[in-house]
Amino acid sequence: MGLGRYDYEHRYRRRFWSGFGKLAFFALILLGSGLFAYQMGIEQLKGRDVALREEVAQLSRQKAELELLAGQMQHAARAAENRAHELEARLAREVPTGPLATLTQLVRKRLDDGLDAQRLGFVIENAQKPRSCQPAESKRFVLSTPLVKSGSRSASFANGAVTVTGEGESARNAQGQPEAWYDPTEPVTIRITAHGGEEEVATGLLPLHHSMVVDQTEHRFTVAAGSRSFVEVTADRCPFP
Structure with a gap:
């Protein structure tokens, strides 16, 4: 148990x-x-x-x-x-707007037509209100060259008050030899002399533009190429100022 x-x-x-x-x-x-x-x-x-x-x-x-x-x-x-x-x-x-826009278009058109920019600038720069100016005179003279400097090579304006002379580079023939006359495609030197001896010089390609004041009179000249050997000079006189 x-x-x-x-x-x-x-x-x-x-x-x-x-x-x-x-x-x-x-x-x-x-x-x-x-x-x-x-x-x-x-x-x-x-x-x-x-x-x-x-x-x-x-x-x-x-x-x-x-x-x-x-x-x-x-x-x-x-x-x-x-x-x-x-x-x-x-x-x-x-x-430009208004009259200035019209003038701008006119200037552009004249330049496109082949007008020389320097000539156009000269005209614009010298544009003034109408003045009591004397009729323009136009004369020509033979431009001196390194080969020929003698003879009558000047032009007088305003009854001899101002005389214009100048010289240029000799033109060259087909053989490269210098000629007696100047080359109108080369720069020229123009001398403007007052009766008192004051002289101003303008140098560059033709046509040339220059102004000179003598005895309260402004003489304005434009010198352009003429027939062979010659330059054509146009001058006017206006009271200054």
Whole structure:
């Protein structure tokens, strides 16, 4: 009797502890799984937090770059607007209107027709209100050259008050040898001398234009190429000023 009861209690305790051990084992497994899952969740949250922080930082950088770009574009827009206003004002100042536009078109037409710009400028520069001028005089004389300097090589105007002389480069023949007459395609030198000894010099290609004031009288000269060896001089006199 004692042995049978002992065996029964022993088996009972062994089943109890065996069941408890299994339960504890499963509890440990569940606890371990829970802890593992919890840890994984924590790591995922940490990773997501880091990613979100990086995304926020990147968006902040992009926002700053966009704000800078917007500022630059606004500055460029203001600069372009100011430039447009400047060009508009310059256009209003420089584009001729009214009588000036008509004169500009006329000058352009005359230049297109082949009129010498220097001659046209001289006419415009010397255009004045009508004055009490003497009729123009026209004379001609032989222009001196390095080969020929003797003879009558001058012209006098205003009853001898002003004398015009000059010299030019010798023309050359087909063999390149100098001739006695001047070359009208080369620059010439014209000397205008008043009766008191005052002298003024004009140098350049023909036609030449020059003005000289003598005794409150303005003498205006135009010197152009004439027939071979000659230059044609036209002079007028007007009170000065």
